[in-house]
Amino acid sequence: MTENDKASSRPTVAERSPSVAITVDHLVKVYKQTRAVDDISFSLPRGSITGLLGGNGAGKTTTIAMIMGLVLPTSGRVQVLGHRMPEESAAVLGRMNFESPYVDMPMRLTVRQNLTVFGKLYAVKHLAGRIAELADDLDLDEFIDRANGKLSAGQKTRVALAKALINRPELLLLDEPTASLDPDTADWVRAHLERYRKENNATILLASHNMLEVERLCDRVIIMKRGRIEDDDTPEAIMARYNRTTLEEVFLDVARGRVNGAKEAAR
Amino acid sequence: MTELSLHGGISVHRIGAMILRYWYLLMSSWPRLLELLYWPALQVITWGFLQLYIAENANFFARAGGTLIGAVILWDILFRGQLGFSISFLEEMWARNIGNLMMSPLRPIEFLLSLMVMSLIRLAIGVIPMTLLALFLFHFNVYALGLPLIAFFCNLIFTSWSVGIFVSGLVLRNGLGAESIVWTLMFAILPLACVYYPVNVLPLWLQHVAWALPPTYVFEGMRALLIEQTVRTDLMLSALAINAVLLVVSFGAFLALLRSARKHGSLLSSGE
Numbered sequence: 001m002t003e004n005d006k007a008s009s010r011p012t013v014a015e016r017s018p019s020v021a022i023t024v025d026h027l028v029k030v031y032k033q034t035r036a037v038d039d040i041s042f043s044l045p046r047g048s049i050t051g052l053l054g055g056n057g058a059g060k061t062t063t064i065a066m067i068m069g070l071v072l073p074t075s076g077r078v079q080v081l082g083h084r085m086p087e088e089s090a091a092v093l094g095r096m097n098f099e100s101p102y103v104d105m106p107m108r109l110t111v112r113q114n115l116t117v118f119g120k121l122y123a124v125k126h127l128a129g130r131i132a133e134l135a136d137d138l139d140l141d142e143f144i145d146r147a148n149g150k151l152s153a154g155q156k157t158r159v160a161l162a163k164a165l166i167n168r169p170e171l172l173l174l175d176e177p178t179a180s181l182d183p184d185t186a187d188w189v190r191a192h193l194e195r196y197r198k199e200n201n202a203t204i205l206l207a208s209h210n211m212l213e214v215e216r217l218c219d220r221v222i223i224m225k226r227g228r229i230e231d232d233d234t235p236e237a238i239m240a241r242y243n244r245t246t247l248e249e250v251f252l253d254v255a256r257g258r259v260n261g262a263k264e265a266a267r
Numbered sequence: 268m269t270e271l272s273l274h275g276g277i278s279v280h281r282i283g284a285m286i287l288r289y290w291y292l293l294m295s296s297w298p299r300l301l302e303l304l305y306w307p308a309l310q311v312i313t314w315g316f317l318q319l320y321i322a323e324n325a326n327f328f329a330r331a332g333g334t335l336i337g338a339v340i341l342w343d344i345l346f347r348g349q350l351g352f353s354i355s356f357l358e359e360m361w362a363r364n365i366g367n368l369m370m371s372p373l374r375p376i377e378f379l380l381s382l383m384v385m386s387l388i389r390l391a392i393g394v395i396p397m398t399l400l401a402l403f404l405f406h407f408n409v410y411a412l413g414l415p416l417i418a419f420f421c422n423l424i425f426t427s428w429s430v431g432i433f434v435s436g437l438v439l440r441n442g443l444g445a446e447s448i449v450w451t452l453m454f455a456i457l458p459l460a461c462v463y464y465p466v467n468v469l470p471l472w473l474q475h476v477a478w479a480l481p482p483t484y485v486f487e488g489m490r491a492l493l494i495e496q497t498v499r500t501d502l503m504l505s506a507l508a509i510n511a512v513l514l515v516v517s518f519g520a521f522l523a524l525l526r527s528a529r530k531h532g533s534l535l536s537s538g539e
Contacts, residue, residue: 093372102366103363103364117285117291118371122371
C-alpha cells in the first residue's frame, strides 16, 4: 500500500464526525458479470431515517449487506459510526442491528429464549428487564413462551423487531420491515419505528417496496435502479421534481424509464 | 460493558450465549436427544457380538480381546465429535440464522469455540451410555485403559474439530448444497486411519498417507495397549503435533472460506 493509498483509506473528518452515521463512497459490487451496485455514494446524518427505494434487482439489499459487512464490496468503501466496514466491524456491530427477510429467528426456540440468546450476544445489561420492556412495547407477552415457528407472520415480524432493538441500536438497518404484514400490523410497526427513532435519536436506513411507508417514515429517499442512484432527496422534493403527487408514481416513472419525460414535464 | 473477555478480545459471555442457544435447541426435541444415544448403542451392540463370535473361533482375537469393540468406541468419539460440531453449525444454516450471528458482535473464533463445547456435550450424551453398554453386555471396560484413554480422546476430538471446522467453512461458502460433505467426509478417513486393522496391512505407499492422519496413531496405540500392553507415548505425541497443524490449517481455511462467502454474497443466500 502506497502512502497515497493509505491516505485515501483513512476516514475523512466528515466520516469520523459524530454527526455522520453512514458514509458510502463510490461503492461497487460485481457478481461475476453482474454489477449489482454500480458506483454509489451517499452519507446519512445521525438521527435521520432514509428510505432506499427500487425495484427487484435494483441493488438495495446488496447495498445494505455491504453496510452491514455481510458482503464485501468489489471497490469503494463504507464507514459506519466512524468505523470502516468490514475491517473495524468489531467496534460497531454491538451498536447496530438489523432485520431482514433473508434471515430468520431459530424456529424451535421460544421468543424469550431467542431474545435471551441475542441479548447475551449483544452483552445487554439487565437483560430480563430489557426483554420485559420489549415484550410490553411490542405486545409480545401473549406468545413470549411460544416457539418462534408457531407464530403468525405478524407475530414473527414483531419478534424480529424486538431482536433488532434488543441492544438499543444507534443504527438500525431494515430490509422490507413490513413485507407480508397486514395493513394494521404494518402501520403498527411503522409507528413503533418512528417512536424509537425519536426517543433514541437513532439512524434508520430501510429498503422497501412500500411507497406509502417510505412517504410516511422517511425524511430522505434514495431511489436506485440497476445498481445506480437515480435520485436522492426528500420525498417532497422528489415528488415535485417528477411532478407527481405520490412516491408510487415516481417509482413507476423510474422503473419504466420515464424519468426524463417526467422531469421535463415538471420543468 | 461488563462482559468477561479473554486475551485477544474473545468473550466468554458470547461463547456462553451460543452454548445456551444450542442447549435450548437440544432440550426442545426429545427425538434429537434419542438419536444421540441410538446410533452409538446400535454400533456397540453389533460390533460387540461380532467380537464375541470371533473370539470364540480365533485364537489371535481371543488374545486381543477388546480391539474391535475398543476401535468402535474410539471411532465413535472421532465420528460423533465431528458430527456434534457440524450439526450445531448446520442448525444455524437450516434455521437461516447465520446472517443474524454474523451481524452480531459474535466473532468467528467464538462461534467455533462454542461449537467445540457443543461437540463435547453431544458426545458425552451419546458415548458415555455406549461405554456403559460395552461394560455391562461385553465386559469391556474402556475406562480401564487409564491415562492413555485421555490421550486417545484428546487426539481424536482435536481431529474431529479440524474436520468440523473445515466442512463448516465449505458449507458457509457453498450453501447447503455442500451439506453431504458434512456427513461423508469422515468416512473417507475410516479406511486410511486403520480403525479395525493395523497399518502394515496397507500397501507401503498408502501407509505414508495413513501416517499423516492423527487417528492412525490413536488406533495403533490402542492396539499396542490391548494386545501388547504397551503404552506408546511416541505415537500420541506425533498425533498431537499433527493435530496442532491441522487445527491451525482448518481455522485458516475457515476464515478464507468465510471471506469468500462474504465476497460472493453466500451469507445472504444460505440455501441450496
